[in-house]
Amino acid sequence: xxxxxxxxxxxxxxxxxxxxxxxxxxxxxxxxxxxxxxxxxxxxxxxxxxxxxxxxxxxxxxxxxxxxxxxxxxxxxxxxxxxxxxxxxxxxxxxxxxxxxxxxxxxxxxxxxxxxxxxxxxxxxxxxxxxxxxxxxxxxxxxxxxxxxxxxxxxxxxxxxxxxxxxxxxxxxxxxxxxxxxxxxxxxxxxxxxxxxxxxxxxxxxxxxxxxxxxxxxxxxxxxxxxxxxxxxxxxxxxxxxxxxxxxxxxxxxxxxxxxxxxxxxxxxxxxxxxxxxxxxxxxxxxxxxxxxxxxxxxxxxxxxxxxxxxxxxxxxxxxxxxxxxxxxxxxxxxxxxxxxxxxxxxxxxxxxxxxxxxxxxxxxxxxxxxxxxxxxxxxxxxxxxxxxxxxxxxxxxxxxxxxxxxxxxxxxxxxxxxxxxxxxxxxxxxxxxxxxxxxxxxxxxxxxxxxxxxxxxxxxxxxxxxxxxxxxxxxxxxxxxxxxxxxxxxxxxxxxxxxxxxxxxxxxxx
Amino acid sequence: xxxxxxxxxxxxxxxxxxxxxxxxxxxxxxxxxxxxxxxxxxxxxxxxxxxxxxxxxxxxxxxxxxxxxxxxxxxxxxxxxxxxxxxxxxxxxxxxxxx
Numbered sequence: 001x002x003x004x005x006x007x008x009x010x011x012x013x014x015x016x017x018x019x020x021x022x023x024x025x026x027x028x029x030x031x032x033x034x035x036x037x038x039x040x041x042x043x044x045x046x047x048x049x050x051x052x053x054x055x056x057x058x059x060x061x062x063x064x065x066x067x068x069x070x071x072x073x074x075x076x077x078x079x080x081x082x083x084x085x086x087x088x089x090x091x092x093x094x095x096x097x098x099x100x101x102x103x104x105x106x107x108x109x110x111x112x113x114x115x116x117x118x119x120x121x122x123x124x125x126x127x128x129x130x131x132x133x134x135x136x137x138x139x140x141x142x143x144x145x146x147x148x149x150x151x152x153x154x155x156x157x158x159x160x161x162x163x164x165x166x167x168x169x170x171x172x173x174x175x176x177x178x179x180x181x182x183x184x185x186x187x188x189x190x191x192x193x194x195x196x197x198x199x200x201x202x203x204x205x206x207x208x209x210x211x212x213x214x215x216x217x218x219x220x221x222x223x224x225x226x227x228x229x230x231x232x233x234x235x236x237x238x239x240x241x242x243x244x245x246x247x248x249x250x251x252x253x254x255x256x257x258x259x260x261x262x263x264x265x266x267x268x269x270x271x272x273x274x275x276x277x278x279x280x281x282x283x284x285x286x287x288x289x290x291x292x293x294x295x296x297x298x299x300x301x302x303x304x305x306x307x308x309x310x311x312x313x314x315x316x317x318x319x320x321x322x323x324x325x326x327x328x329x330x331x332x333x334x335x336x337x338x339x340x341x342x343x344x345x346x347x348x349x350x351x352x353x354x355x356x357x358x359x360x361x362x363x364x365x366x367x368x369x370x371x372x373x374x375x376x377x378x379x380x381x382x383x384x385x386x387x388x389x390x391x392x393x394x395x396x397x398x399x400x401x402x403x404x405x406x407x408x409x410x411x412x413x414x415x416x417x418x419x420x421x422x423x424x425x426x427x428x429x430x431x432x433x434x435x436x437x438x439x440x441x442x443x444x445x446x447x448x449x450x451x452x453x454x455x456x457x458x459x460x461x462x463x464x465x466x467x468x469x470x471x472x473x474x475x476x477x478x479x480x481x482x483x484x485x486x487x488x489x490x491x492x493x494x495x496x497x498x499x500x501x502x503x504x505x506x507x508x509x510x511x
Numbered sequence: 512x513x514x515x516x517x518x519x520x521x522x523x524x525x526x527x528x529x530x531x532x533x534x535x536x537x538x539x540x541x542x543x544x545x546x547x548x549x550x551x552x553x554x555x556x557x558x559x560x561x562x563x564x565x566x567x568x569x570x571x572x573x574x575x576x577x578x579x580x581x582x583x584x585x586x587x588x589x590x591x592x593x594x595x596x597x598x599x600x601x602x603x604x605x606x607x608x609x610x
Binding site for chain 1: 596609
């Protein structure tokens, strides 16, 4: 019989994950034992406290490079970089979730998600001013999953982290206060398709385990270098693992859920999800490909190329036809996934740094853009139809200008972060000898620029009508989140050097 | 008995589950099909654990069971909410989100 030896755990290195996780558990207890009146305040205290303290801890251990917990977790440069990004995005996301002055009824979430839409119960809950506080618990669990996802160094832990991240998000998507039918429908679609994709992921993991005899990524890499034969098993397995991850990224052809979920979800959740899930999923994807399957580079490279090209073209082309601002941003997210995949396909140190930089800058733009979307309202709630944005630039020049900054950044115009990140990804791809891919990407970004600029034209160069929405006055929460993301977007575009050095120092994925 | 047969059985179960998700309309049945896919993965893990002669696969199977249980909690909550709103558990009926 084998003797069991307990794995060594470097608690300091995984403390950021543990802090958020413990906060999530405490938050469950708060829901159970604290009276309703003081719950919201305490939940916010726990959430902000946990995110900020995890962030500080992460800052103090930023030079740690260690594989711990029996090989399950790799806390290396890219992992710490992405964990930091996720924590900052979570902080901004939490601010959007805290907002309650935009809507006359309160925050963005249904007072009781279980009450039937339009029922007496629902009106009763609303008129009594009940607020949903479970959202904070789910939020903390989702952040726990994301922090673990980017550090997961074996297939089992990656799967568990994927689920810890996804399951709370499915629920959060279904909790909108207004347009609840849309919100519930989005949750149903996201859940069914998400569960389908994660089933592919775990079956792929089983096949890879059958090939390699181990589930740890470095072990798989070793097996690939010594074994010959049984190639079909590992190739099908890798393909299924990639289906699971491409789904989370929202890359074509696994993007079908993206527009529906982005549109149906409460806008603060859309912003947080659009930004942070992308960081987490790309982190896991890069670790899987670079650490586990670097031996199959020639096989996965082609898959990543095809998915990147499809995402860029399909995302950009369909976004042109959209008349709903949230759906347009969703297709733009699909296209941006394609641009990031161009960087992933390079598999060089410069490529990794470019992708990290892209994820950071893109995250802030996404949160900021959805913060603006949550502020533009009419009598029925958020006015997401593009026709209602006509003339917004004359009615509220300040907000329209800030939104234009985000759109210009997404389009990749100089002096915004979007130009620098696109440039660094494309430069890395050209250095890696993939000039043809960059040509496709540049063509796609020209198409994409069209629909971003169209929104700016609609806002500034058409006269306001009686249909034009107005901008609600936000509280300090949204104002700070919006100001921070707009400032970062411009600063990264003008003086990107510090962040470029930071991501270059993050180095490569250790094994 | 040759453990390879179990891997083949697992693949067949996985395919049945995948086809079930794609063709069935009732959300509960779709959901059961997803569970079938997860359990097919469990069977494959256990069979491969036998073939590889280590215990990793059996450990994974336990974790996947727990995840499947957690997925049931979340999934049924969403499906029941949608059912109460629409008086139907059909996957095709919610079609407000398009274009």
